[in-house]
Amino acid sequence: MKIQGKIIWITGASSGIGEALAVDLFKAGATVILTARNEKKLNELKAKLDDVEQGRCHVVVCDVTQQKAIDQAMEKVKQLVDRVDILINNAGVSQRSYVLETEIAVYRELLEVNFFSAVAVTKGLLPWMISKGGGHIVVISSITGKYGFRMRSGYAAAKHALHGFFETMRAELHDQNIGVTMICPGRVQTDVSVHSLTGDGRQYGKMDKGQADGVPVERCARIIVRAIKCNRKEVFIGFGERFLLVVKRVCPPLFYWIVNRASPT
Numbered sequence: 001m002k003i004q005g006k007i008i009w010i011t012g013a014s015s016g017i018g019e020a021l022a023v024d025l026f027k028a029g030a031t032v033i034l035t036a037r038n039e040k041k042l043n044e045l046k047a048k049l050d051d052v053e054q055g056r057c058h059v060v061v062c063d064v065t066q067q068k069a070i071d072q073a074m075e076k077v078k079q080l081v082d083r084v085d086i087l088i089n090n091a092g093v094s095q096r097s098y099v100l101e102t103e104i105a106v107y108r109e110l111l112e113v114n115f116f117s118a119v120a121v122t123k124g125l126l127p128w129m130i131s132k133g134g135g136h137i138v139v140i141s142s143i144t145g146k147y148g149f150r151m152r153s154g155y156a157a158a159k160h161a162l163h164g165f166f167e168t169m170r171a172e173l174h175d176q177n178i179g180v181t182m183i184c185p186g187r188v189q190t191d192v193s194v195h196s197l198t199g200d201g202r203q204y205g206k207m208d209k210g211q212a213d214g215v216p217v218e219r220c221a222r223i224i225v226r227a228i229k230c231n232r233k234e235v236f237i238g239f240g241e242r243f244l245l246v247v248k249r250v251c252p253p254l255f256y257w258i259v260n261r262a263s264p265t
């Protein structure tokens, strides 16, 4: 798939992976629609991209956990562009709390932002996308969408749920020209740990060592763009995490020994 000339809607574009993706896709010739809650940050990114070329970057502010806000965003997108070729469901919030200390309300919030938001934005867009001849849905899951990891119980549950939903959707809609790419990064150098939720719903506020030592965000974005171009079904990012997946398959006892002891921070 060529990126040049495509119209791409990215949620969670105000920082981290979403921001890096917006820059890369814009540079590759796409028109990008940037969505998140932080309008100031989105406008700063838009100004940077407008300096390169006017008219290929739009801002649509939206809290993707709110259905009404999604409906309004959808209307705004339809006014701005005549179609969306690619939707990147990237908005997300991680978790730093153990099962025993996590309130149910926090689990609900993690599922809202990491799972239901992607379902709601996708379902809002799909009829229009299909009426325009099809398109592609990219889902930024996580390696925790493949195996559980300490202090990530709600986050891992939401990311696992994404695979169930979007793999089913791919099977149902392949004959309507709707493709799905699932992206499963391990640790990437972003502020995701800083923004994570603790057991009582407050922000964790710290940069974890594991995060700081992760894959550079620009490299992560490059891998995701390549995956979109090649229409890959599922992609894993991060050497250690990919290695653990292989260990899980070939030597489960060793996998559980490692994962029970791996540092969650």
Ligand SMILES: NC(=O)c1ccc[n+]([C@@H]2O[C@H](COP(=O)([O-])OP(=O)(O)OC[C@H]3O[C@@H](n4cnc5c(N)ncnc54)[C@H](OP(=O)(O)O)[C@@H]3O)[C@@H](O)[C@H]2O)c1
Binding pocket: 011, 012, 013, 014, 015, 016, 017, 018, 035, 036, 037, 038, 039, 041, 062, 063, 064, 065, 090, 091, 092, 093, 094, 113, 140, 141, 142, 143, 184, 185, 186, 187, 188, 189, 190, 191, 192, 195, 214
């Ligand atoms: N970094 C990693 O190690 C890693 C690993 C695996 C998967 N991921 C996934 O990658 C995605 C991006 O994370 P990141 O690492 O780039 O973290 P990040 O820097 O914290 O970015 C998260 C993005 O999600 C947006 N967001 C959060 N809640 C939202 C809401 N209710 N409505 C709209 N936007 C919302 C944030 O924007 P606002 O605050 O402005 O709304 C921000 O743009 C997430 O889905 C995350 O789970 C990250």
